Structure formats: structure tokens, C-alpha cells
Amino acid sequence: MKDKNWAEEIATKIFEKEKEVVARNYNRIPYTTEMGRFDDWSDDDKICWWTNGFWAAMLWQLYYAFSEDSFKECALGIEEKLDKNLMNYMGMDHDSGFKWLLTSGANFELTKSEEAKNRFMLAAANLAGRFNLSASLIRAWNDPGNGDTAGWAIIDCMMNLPLLYKASELTKDPRFTQIATAHAARAMNVFIREDGSSHHIITFDPNTGDLLKPLGGQGMEEGSSWTRGQSWALYGFSLSYLHTKQKDYLDTAIRVADYVLSQIPDNFHIPVDYCQPKDIAWEDDTAAAITASGLLLLSKELLDLDEARSKKYYDTAVALLKTLAKDCCNWDKDVDHILTNCSAAYHDDHHNFAIIYGDYYFTEAILRLCEKEIFLW
Ligand code: GLY
Numbered sequence: 001m002k003d004k005n006w007a008e009e010i011a012t013k014i015f016e017k018e019k020e021v022v023a024r025n026y027n028r029i030p031y032t033t034e035m036g037r038f039d040d041w042s043d044d045d046k047i048c049w050w051t052n053g054f055w056a057a058m059l060w061q062l063y064y065a066f067s068e069d070s071f072k073e074c075a076l077g078i079e080e081k082l083d084k085n086l087m088n089y090m091g092m093d094h095d096s097g098f099k100w101l102l103t104s105g106a107n108f109e110l111t112k113s114e115e116a117k118n119r120f121m122l123a124a125a126n127l128a129g130r131f132n133l134s135a136s137l138i139r140a141w142n143d144p145g146n147g148d149t150a151g152w153a154i155i156d157c158m159m160n161l162p163l164l165y166k167a168s169e170l171t172k173d174p175r176f177t178q179i180a181t182a183h184a185a186r187a188m189n190v191f192i193r194e195d196g197s198s199h200h201i202i203t204f205d206p207n208t209g210d211l212l213k214p215l216g217g218q219g220m221e222e223g224s225s226w227t228r229g230q231s232w233a234l235y236g237f238s239l240s241y242l243h244t245k246q247k248d249y250l251d252t253a254i255r256v257a258d259y260v261l262s263q264i265p266d267n268f269h270i271p272v273d274y275c276q277p278k279d280i281a282w283e284d285d286t287a288a289a290i291t292a293s294g295l296l297l298l299s300k301e302l303l304d305l306d307e308a309r310s311k312k313y314y315d316t317a318v319a320l321l322k323t324l325a326k327d328c329c330n331w332d333k334d335v336d337h338i339l340t341n342c343s344a345a346y347h348d349d350h351h352n353f354a355i356i357y358g359d360y361y362f363t364e365a366i367l368r369l370c371e372k373e374i375f376l377w
Contacts, residue, residue, distance in 0.1 A: 003318050007369035008265045010325055013064045014363055020333045022059065022074050029078055033354045034186075036335035046092025047084045050098055051268070057102035057376060061363055064374040072110075079103040079116065086122055088202040092328065094130060094140045094153075095288035096123040097160030104375050105166065117170065124167035124176055127160060131179045134155050134209030137188040138179070151206035154217065155191045155198045155229050158184065158236020162377040165243035177244070184240040189254045191233065196259030197225045198233040199272075218345035224275035226346065227287035230260050235294030239377050241301060253298055254309065260291060261316055272351065282351040285339040287329050289361035292320040296368045321365055331360075338362060 021038075029052050030038035041049050056075040063071040082099060085091045100123035107116035130139045137153040138160075143238065164180035167173075190211055191198045200217030204210060219226025237253035240246070263274040270288040271280070295317035302310035328341050337354030339362055367373035 004370050006322070007366050008372075010321075010366050011065060011363075011370055013331060014338065014366065015062055015068070017331060017333050017338070018058070018062055018071070019068065021336050022070055025336060026070075026074055027077065028055075029081065030336065032356065032357050033335070033337045036330075036332075036337070037358070038336040042078075042081050044084060047081065048088055050093070050095035051357050052078070052082060052085070053099040053102035054357040057106060058356075058360045058363050059112070060102075060106035060376070061360075061367055061374060065367055075103065076107065079107055079119070083119070086119060086372065090142055092123075093128045093142055093248045094127065094138050094157045094160055096127045097163040098357075099123065099352070101104055101160075101163050101166070105163070106374065109374060109376070120163070121167060121170070124163050127163055128167075128176055128179050131183065132204075132206055132209065134207060135204045136182045136209065137190075137202075138183045139206075143297065147206065151212065152201055153183075153187070153190075153204070154190050154201050155236070156200075156232045158187060158240065159232055159377075162239050162243060165240075180240070181244060181246070184237070184249060188237070188248060190217065192252055192255065193281045196255035198229055198244035198256060200226050200229045218347075220273040220276055220346045224261075225263065226273050227270050227284050230256060230263075230274065231290035231294060234260055235290055235297065235307040238294055238298045238301065242297070242377075250301065250305075254302075257295060257298055257313060261312070264291075264316065264320075267317050269327070269341075270320075276346065281314060282340040282343055282346070283328075283332045285324060286341045286342045286355055286358035286361065288320050288324055288328075289339065289358050289365055292317040292324075293361050293368060295320075296365060317365065318369070321362070321369065324362055 025038045028038050028040040029042040031051050056078040059071040059075040091330050100120050104116040104119040109115050131297040138153045138157050140154045141149050143149045161180040165175040167176040190202050200219050201215040214222055216222040234256045237249050240249040242248040269283050272282045272284045295313040299310045299313035329338050330340050339358040341352040342355035342358040344353045
């Protein structure tokens with residue numbers, strides 16, 4: 001109850017801040033902030049960016065919790081803008097879940113709009129079409145047609161599988177779920193290491209499906225543990241369990257979660273890579289927020305199966321969220337972002353800045369904690 005009350009207070013604080021943020025950013029699709037103000041990724045050359053659904057999702061969550069109509073209107077405008085992406089073959093990749101679960105999926109859930117359902121199904125069909133039959137994996141990114149990345153898959157894709165699970169629910173056509181479970185089953189074997197940590201990228205022969213090699217991707221190096229990648233694995237396998245109730249997905253989510261818990265620093269500030277040198281102060285609040293939200297979900301799933309683990313995951317999630325709220329949030333209503341210490345990739349020049357999906361997952365986890373969330377996955 002104490003945690004729930006705390007989360008309600010934070011949720012109200014987010015809502016009060018976002019009312020002002022929405023009013024001055026009505027037509028933007030933000031990724032980060034410059035001098036405290038959102039940038040805008042809605043132009044044609046940026047509209048396909050993978051993070052373009054998160055601001056709308058945050059607004060749908062807050063609309064659901066606080067019934068502020070301007071939030072819904074703003075989210076609907078973003079969904080419409082994303083049609084340019086939906087009609088751009090090269091801009092469609094494995095991240096369709098992040099874009100259309102969080103826009104059209106939310107819209108359909110709340111309004112039953114046929115237009116939203118149409119977008120949702122087009123995105124799901126495209127994602128299903130990225131499945132490589134030989135490898136039993138969904139291809140990650142596109143390339144200009146030279147096939148360089150035809151055999152690349154990434155752990156992040158686990159978060160996009162609910163687009164397929166839900167497409168099967170909507171249409172009563174099992175093909176989407178068949179593809180999602182085929183991907184999840186191979187991903188479990190090729191991404192998750194002995195100690196429960198996850199590779200970021202794995203490469204395979206796109207003709208035979210044979211595994212080639214893992215790549216370090218956005219982490220420090222191959223063999224290290226990019227923290228956001230670990231959070232995608234933890235949350236992603238939990239979601240596959242939620243949708244299918246297949247125990248091996250739950251076991252995998254637990255293996256990853258136990259690994260993550262063994263790595264979280266005592267001060268609950270999450271680095272960019274769990275293996276990074278201790279004197280490097282780069283943090284990633286997005287990894288903290290995604291881990292917290294994933295742990296809350298997994299904790300709930302484990303309530304009747306493993307009470308001790310369930311409590312441990314819940315307590316860790318709450319500790320991560322309280323640390324973010326205390327040390328990492330900017331509550332100034334004149335500043336557009338909330339979380340301050342995010343990082344996109346270990347080898348980037350820029351660290352400890354605002355990233356929109358950090359704010360989304362923080363909001364989602366807070367609303368999950370106080371039971372005011374609309375579940376979008
Ligand atoms: N999905 C890309 C990232 O997590 O940065």
C-alpha cells in the first residue's frame with residue numbers, strides 16, 4: 001500500500017508536468033531534448049525512427065489514468081503521421097511493435113477504431129514477413145539491398161513479438177503467433193548465455209540459418225552485457241510467457257532476471273553496460289526503467305508460482321523506480337523531459353541525456369505499480 005501510494009503521487013506529478021509539456025509540443029514527435037525542449041522527428045527523413053511511438057504511448061497511458069482529452073488528440077495525431085512510415089518499405093523493420101503496439105494498439109484498445117486496427121494489422125503482417133524460415137528468426141534491420149544484414153537478429157525484437165501475438169488474437173489466425181513462438185524459441189537458445197546474460201546481436205547464414213557469430217552491438221564489446229539489452233531480454237521473454245504460458249519462456253525470463261539482479265549496483269544506478277569499468281560514470285536510466293517495468297510484470301506472473309522470487313523482483317523494481325524518482329528526474333515543468341541520464345549506446349559520444357523511451361517506461365512502471373496502467377504489450 002505504501003508503494004502504491006508513493007506511485008500514485010509520482011503519477012500525479014508526471015501528469016501535472018505533462019499537461020504543460022503537451023501544450024507546447026502538440027505537433028512534435030520527440031526523441032530527446034535540446035536545452036530542455038523536445039526535438040521533432042516527424043519530418044519525412046526521420047519519421048521511420050524506431051522510437052516514434054513512445055511519446056504517443058506515454059500520452060495514451062496518461063489519458064487512460066487521468067482522462068485528459070488533449071493527450072488523446074496529440075497521440076492520435078502522431079499515429080496518423082506514422083502512416084508515412086507504414087507506406088515506406090525500407091523504413092519498416094523489426095521495431096514495428098514499438099511503433100504500432102504503442103499507437104494504433106493503444107487507440108484500438110480504447111476506441112475500437114477500425115482505422116487503428118487496419119494499421120496494426122499492416123504492421124503485424126510486415127513484421128511476420130521478416131521471418132527467416134531457415135534460421136527461425138525475425139530479421140532485424142534493412143540494408144540497401146546488398147544483403148549485409150539479411151542474417152542479423154537482435155534481442156530487442158523480443159519486445160515486438162506482442163504485435164504478432166495480438167494479431168493472432170484479433171484475427172483468430174494462428175500464423176502470427178506461430179512466427180512469434182518460433183522466433184522466441186530460437187532466440188532463447190542463441191541469445192541467452194550460460195550465466196543468464198544476453199548477446200545484443202547474433203548473425204546467421206540467411207540461406208541455411210546456421211549461426212555465425214554474436215556481435216557486441218550497442219554494448220561495450222561482444223561478451224559484455226549492454227544493460228538495455230538485458231532489460232529487453234528480461235521483459236521480452238516475460239511477455240512471451242504472458243501471451244503463451246509456455247514455461248520455457250518463464251524459465252528464460254527468470255534466468256535473465258536473476259542475472260540482472262546479481263549485477264545491479266548497490267546504489268541502483270544502472271550503467272550502460274554491466275561490464276563497464278567502475279570509473280566510467282555513464283548511466284542508462286532507460287535500462288533502469290525498462291528493467292523495473294519488466295520486473296513488475298514478471299513478479300506478478302510469479303505470485304502464485306514462486307512467492308519469494310516474486311517479492312524479490314517487486315522490491316528491486318520499486319528500489320529502481322524510487323532511485324530514478326529521487327536522483328534522475330527533472331520535475332521542472334518548463335523542461336520537456338523527465339529522466340536525465342539515458343544513453344543510446346556505449347560507444348556513442350553522448351551520454352547521460354534525455355531519451356523519450358526512458359520517460360515512457362518510467363511512466364508505464366509507475367502506473368503499473370499503482371494499477372492505473374493500460375497494458376499495451
Ligand atoms: N532497440 C534499440 C535500442 O534499444 O537502442
